[in-house]
Amino acid sequence: MTDEQYMQLALAEAQKAFENGEVPIGAILVLNNKIIARAHNQVELLKDSTAHAEILALTGAFNFLGSKYLPEAVLYVTVEPCLMCSGALYWSKIGKIVFGAYDDKNSYRKVAGSNNPFHPKTMVTGGILQNECAQLMKDFFLARR
Amino acid sequence: MTDEQYMQLALAEAQKAFENGEVPIGAILVLNNKIIARAHNQVELLKDSTAHAEILALTGAFNFLGSKYLPEAVLYVTVEPCLMCSGALYWSKIGKIVFGAYDDKNSYRKVAGSNNPFHPKTMVTGGILQNECAQLMKDFFLARR
Numbered sequence: 001m002t003d004e005q006y007m008q009l010a011l012a013e014a015q016k017a018f019e020n021g022e023v024p025i026g027a028i029l030v031l032n033n034k035i036i037a038r039a040h041n042q043v044e045l046l047k048d049s050t051a052h053a054e055i056l057a058l059t060g061a062f063n064f065l066g067s068k069y070l071p072e073a074v075l076y077v078t079v080e081p082c083l084m085c086s087g088a089l090y091w092s093k094i095g096k097i098v099f100g101a102y103d104d105k106n107s108y109r110k111v112a113g114s115n116n117p118f119h120p121k122t123m124v125t126g127g128i129l130q131n132e133c134a135q136l137m138k139d140f141f142l143a144r145r
Numbered sequence: 146m147t148d149e150q151y152m153q154l155a156l157a158e159a160q161k162a163f164e165n166g167e168v169p170i171g172a173i174l175v176l177n178n179k180i181i182a183r184a185h186n187q188v189e190l191l192k193d194s195t196a197h198a199e200i201l202a203l204t205g206a207f208n209f210l211g212s213k214y215l216p217e218a219v220l221y222v223t224v225e226p227c228l229m230c231s232g233a234l235y236w237s238k239i240g241k242i243v244f245g246a247y248d249d250k251n252s253y254r255k256v257a258g259s260n261n262p263f264h265p266k267t268m269v270t271g272g273i274l275q276n277e278c279a280q281l282m283k284d285f286f287l288a289r290r
Binding site: 043047049050058062063066067068069083084085086108112113116117 | 236237
């Protein structure tokens with residue numbers, strides 16, 4: 001499967017969040033071309049402001065694999081990670097991060113600037129299906145005004 | 146109770162981590178002078194590289210209170226928070242953070258530099274029982290060499 005195809009699955013997760021009144025961000029974790037975790041933002045459901053899609057996907061993968069590191073895994077997430085999620089991804093030593101929409105307001109860049117928060121071996125690609133990923137966020141926040 | 150007395154309780158949590166072969170960091174969450182969460186690092190036990198004391202304390206408090214924000218709470222943690230935990234504390238809108246030992250290697254400052262990763266309203270105090278908190282870390286890593 002291509003990056004775009006995996007991102008479509010992350011978008012389907014984001015859509016679930018949207019339908020539940022959650023900020024619509026979704027994530028998929030892939031290892032050896034198999035999906036090992038799917039998650040969407042559940043801040044409202046869990047009343048936990050740290051229950052971001054990336055965190056839930058990582059925790060799911062750690063539990064599934066019984067491993068605290070994911071150097072061979074790829075995370076697909078619909079929006080650029082925040083500082084917390086970037087720190088979590090650092091600790092996971094994840095192999096690759098593929099994100100959709102850039103996020104000037106909440107991404108790690110707001111605090112980290114041009115410093116790299118990820119593990120030195122982690123590869124990062126942004127902008128995959130960015131219009132679709134960004135549109136879902138825009139639709140959500142427009143509807144809430 | 147004083148900051149030092151609460152930090153002693155966080156140190157007792159860190160000591161539990163030490164005895165379990167975990168990096169010895171402990172945390173206490175206090176609301177209206179009552180302890181609402183206690184936690185220590187459980188990365189090895191849970192095989193989850195994000196299971197830091199601060200994260201576990203926050204999640205415990207969110208569950209206990211049924212609230213996703215903690216603007217009146219105070220976190221006592223034996224070591225300066227990492228980038229991930231700083232991001233989690235940002236989302237929690239926690240009222241105050243009191244930490245023990247400074248950590249030039251793993252604290253959020255490594256990536257954030259002099260930028261503040263916390264919520265603008267969050268107060269931060271460092272260096273409470275810093276020698277005791279740092280010594281426990283030193284003892285742990287010396288024993289592992």
